[in-house]
Amino acid sequence: MTATKKRIGILTGGGDCPGLNAVIRAVGKTVMHEYGATLIGIEDGFEGLVEGRMRELGNRDVSGILNLGGTILGTSNKGDPWHYPVEVASGKVEIQDTSYKALRNFKQAGLDTLVAVGGDGTMHIADKLGDLGLQVVGVPKTIDNDLAATDLTFGFDTAVSVVCEALDRLHTTACSHHRVIVVEVMGRYAGWIALHGGVAGGADVLLIPEIPFTWDSICRKVNERATHGKRFSLVCVAEGAKLPDGQEVLRGLDNKRTDAKQLGGIGAAVAREIEDRTGLETRVTVLGHLQRGGSPTAFDRVLATRLGVHAAHCACRGPYGVMAALQNNEIVSVQIKDAIAKLRTVPADHQLVRAARSLGTGFGDEA
Numbered sequence: 001m002t003a004t005k006k007r008i009g010i011l012t013g014g015g016d017c018p019g020l021n022a023v024i025r026a027v028g029k030t031v032m033h034e035y036g037a038t039l040i041g042i043e044d045g046f047e048g049l050v051e052g053r054m055r056e057l058g059n060r061d062v063s064g065i066l067n068l069g070g071t072i073l074g075t076s077n078k079g080d081p082w083h084y085p086v087e088v089a090s091g092k093v094e095i096q097d098t099s100y101k102a103l104r105n106f107k108q109a110g111l112d113t114l115v116a117v118g119g120d121g122t123m124h125i126a127d128k129l130g131d132l133g134l135q136v137v138g139v140p141k142t143i144d145n146d147l148a149a150t151d152l153t154f155g156f157d158t159a160v161s162v163v164c165e166a167l168d169r170l171h172t173t174a175c176s177h178h179r180v181i182v183v184e185v186m187g188r189y190a191g192w193i194a195l196h197g198g199v200a201g202g203a204d205v206l207l208i209p210e211i212p213f214t215w216d217s218i219c220r221k222v223n224e225r226a227t228h229g230k231r232f233s234l235v236c237v238a239e240g241a242k243l244p245d246g247q248e249v250l251r252g253l254d255n256k257r258t259d260a261k262q263l264g265g266i267g268a269a270v271a272r273e274i275e276d277r278t279g280l281e282t283r284v285t286v287l288g289h290l291q292r293g294g295s296p297t298a299f300d301r302v303l304a305t306r307l308g309v310h311a312a313h314c315a316c317r318g319p320y321g322v323m324a325a326l327q328n329n330e331i332v333s334v335q336i337k338d339a340i341a342k343l344r345t346v347p348a349d350h351q352l353v354r355a356a357r358s359l360g361t362g363f364g365d366e367a
């Protein structure tokens with residue numbers, strides 16, 4: 001008797017991120033070549049699962065996409081089946097529990113396992129589907145690098161490279177015009193992108209959510225540099241850094257999203273305050289989605305490939321309810337529940353924070 005071909009579903013959820021296509025390629029090639037399984041691509045994250053939008057992916061679909069940014073499947077951060085925006089008769093949008101639709105479509109498509117590639121929000125949903133009996137396997141993705149139980153997520157290295165290049169370019173203008181330039185970077189509630197990007201690009205002040213800052217401390221650093229003949233400074237601020245009164249700066253709230261808060265705007269607030277307090281000409285640059293676009297770095301391609309191959313093996317032969325993770329440079333399986341237990345933020349005494357302080361970099365908390 002011949003065993004029936006396994007059918008593996010794959011989706012990419014949350015914000016796009018360099019390396020997603022490298023994962024789809026790695027999962028696809030492994031399940032097809034090593035297990036003779038069929039790969040079903042689910043469109044636009046969990047939206048496609050709720051709405052039954054999926055298609056078979058063949059060898060050709062998963063070839064030639066290693067270096068491609070974005071995701072060939074599409075993605076969404078509004079697809080939580082338990083918190084799904086549905087337009088009702090009045091034309092209004094209501095948030096409803098549509099998880100029964102996701103389960104029904106999974107079964108109707110004859111899927112054995114779902115590979116969910118995403119960040120914190122995607123892993124929470126994958127975990128809930130696992131609790132309902134679906135075989136799920138996670139692959140950690142996010143430029144924010146804030147998932148627990150893995151040392152790194154793919155996409156982070158590419159985002160850090162973008163920040164580094166931007167700081168290099170802004171450095172010349174800051175220096176030539178004797179200006180302070182504030183650069184706002186992404187990262188949600190974690191300061192990893194600002195910390196690594198800022199150190200790589202030689203920022204003079206680094207502001208991250210994990211270390212509260214004061215205006216006095218930032219301005220003292222900037223003025224001190226000016227009195228030592230450096231009449232310019234680069235300030236790298238994470239979008240999630242909080243103002244001295246403890247407030248986050250939001251550019252909006254969108255209740256349809258898994259996380260309603262849309263961070264953004266702290267760069268302008270910091271620039272305004274520095275200019276007012278020091279009198280130094282100050283500019284702000286918000287890097288925004290440039291950090292998520294384009295080709296993944298070689299490092300992210302390798303990491304995405306390793307994670308994807310591992311997830312494919314799990315998808316075809318178990319264990320389930322796990323996420324592929326990088327720990328001590330080995331790819332291992334961790335429980336999805338462990339990955340979502342808490343957000344991985346920067347410890348205030350992290351080795352890289354201490355190293356930056358040794359170089360004289362300010363974190364806005366120095367007396």
Ligand code: F6P
Pocket residue numbers: 015077119142143144186187188239262263292
């Ligand atoms: O999680 C990735 C991320 O780029 C965050 O760094 C940022 O806060 C958020 O997504 C932006 O989301 P959107 O693309 O929906 O504006």
